Amino acid sequence: MLGSFSISHRVARSSEELSGKRQMNRERAPRCWSFVCESNSSSRSARRLLPAVFLLSLLATICSCAARDHAIAEQEGNRIRAEKVSQVERFRSEELISPSDPVESRDRSTSSIEVPEILDLDSAITIATKYSRSFQSQRESLFLSALSLGLTRRDFLRPVFDGTASFNASDGDDQDFQDVTALSLGGSQLLFTGGSISLNTNSSLATSDDPVAASQTSNASFSVSVNQPLLRGAGRDIAFESLTQAERNLLYQARSFELFRQDFVISITEKYFGLISQQKQLANTNENIVGQRFAWEQAKALFRLGRGNSLDVFRAEQALLEAQSSALDSEQAFHLAIDQFKVDLGLPIDVEFILQDDFPEVTFFEMDLDGAVEAALHNRLDLRTTRDQLEDAER
Incomplete structure (x- = not known):
């Protein structure tokens, strides 16, 4: 009788402990589920914010470069403007004449051009080629044409680079959140044979909260292409x-x-x-x-x-x-x-x-x-x- 009682007592105690543990698990389950949901929500939010943070940092870098260039250009423009404004102010403060002043009192500026007292033909030709307005106009026109040719040479003999960056995001009640960040860089160079060589690289990062697909997928590609005409358009004479x-x-x-x-x-x-x-x-x-x-x-x-x-x-x-x-x-x-x-x-x-x-x-x-x-x-x-x-x- 004593042994039976002891066994039944332990069995009853075990059943009571098991029922207590079940009750505790039922109470802990909502808290664990809410913690898991909060963790998933925070991680999903972090995944959502990661591409945005990347693009924002990229835009901040570009904006800082643009702001620096803008500041330099603005500083140079202000310097030139101040120089010309000071000339106007100096004229208005020092060189203005009053209509009531006699003609003899007007200060005439002395010429800075050195002219000999006895002018011969060689001196006349030298002065004319240095100070004549028509001669200077023709010489400056030739100089501007030379600068234009320099720009044309640069466009033909130097490679041309370009690049694009994009960010697309979609979200809603009836669809899963998804964003795509893409960056593309490329360059091209004209060849002396009439062809061209192009280099392109593309990279993208996609983030989604779709439970079936992966949360993040990345893709990168690099391509080199050479275009060389064989018959029509081939050769340096046509290309250049x-x-x-x-x-x-x-x-x-x-x-x-x-x-x-x-x-x-x-x-x-x-x-x-x-x-x-x-x-x-x-x-x-x-x-x-x-x-x-x-x-x-x-x-x-x-x-x-x-x-x-x-x-x-x-x-x-x-x-x-x-x-x-x-x-x-x-x-x-x-x-x-x-x-x-x-x-x-x-x-x-x-x-x-x-x-x-x-x-x-x-x-x-x-x-x-x-x-x-x-x-x-x-x-x-x-x-x-x-x-x-x-x-x-x-x-």
Whole structure:
């Protein structure tokens, strides 16, 4: 009886302990389930935020670079703007004139161009090629064309790179959350054979909370492609046609500038010797005035002595007045020509100089007709340009 009681007591106690443990498990189950749900929810939220955090950091880096470039550009623009504004303010504070001020009180700025006191032909040509507005305009136009050719060469001889980044996310009550982050980089280079080589790399990261599929999947690819025409479009001449034409256009413009330079020097020389001729004519008119004045005085003296008549005095006086009028016209024309010559040289009007009135010695040389024609056909730059343009049209 004692043994049976003990066994039944242990069995009853065991059943009571088992029922107590079951009750405790039932109480712990909701808490464990809520912890698991919270863990899954937090991990899912973390998975959702991971691509977004990556893209945000990438955008922050790009924005920081763009902000730095923008700050540098803004600083440079402010510096240039301040420089020009200071010039305007300095003009308004120091160089403004009042309408009531007399003309003599106006300060005229002195020229910084060094001009010799006696101007010869070599000095005139040197000054003109340095300060003439038309010559500087032609030279700057040639320089800009050279810069344009440099950009064209860079586009042909350097590789071209590009890249894209994207982020797509979708979520809703009737679908699972999914986001895709993609990055693509590529570059291409034109080959001398007329073909091209391209490099491309792509990578993507997809995140989803689909219980069936994987939570994260990644994909990366790299490709190299070579495109080489075999018949039509093959060869360097066809592939680099635009670069070749740009090279030829710059050569044509350089020849045009050389022709302009020659014509410019000839024009300055003609105007220089034209001024010398006018200067000598002005000297001759002044000497004519002296002679006509002497004749008028002589006619008056003879009239007082009774050896002449009043008509001779009148004619001598009329000739003197005509000589003086001619001298005034010649002097005015000479000063106008001098001012125009200063403008052609790029000098201010208030610059003063004296022309050296020595004519060069004339040198004679012999040339036969056949030699002159052969030299012209070979040396003329405009003819060479026309020939090259004909080749361009045939090409």
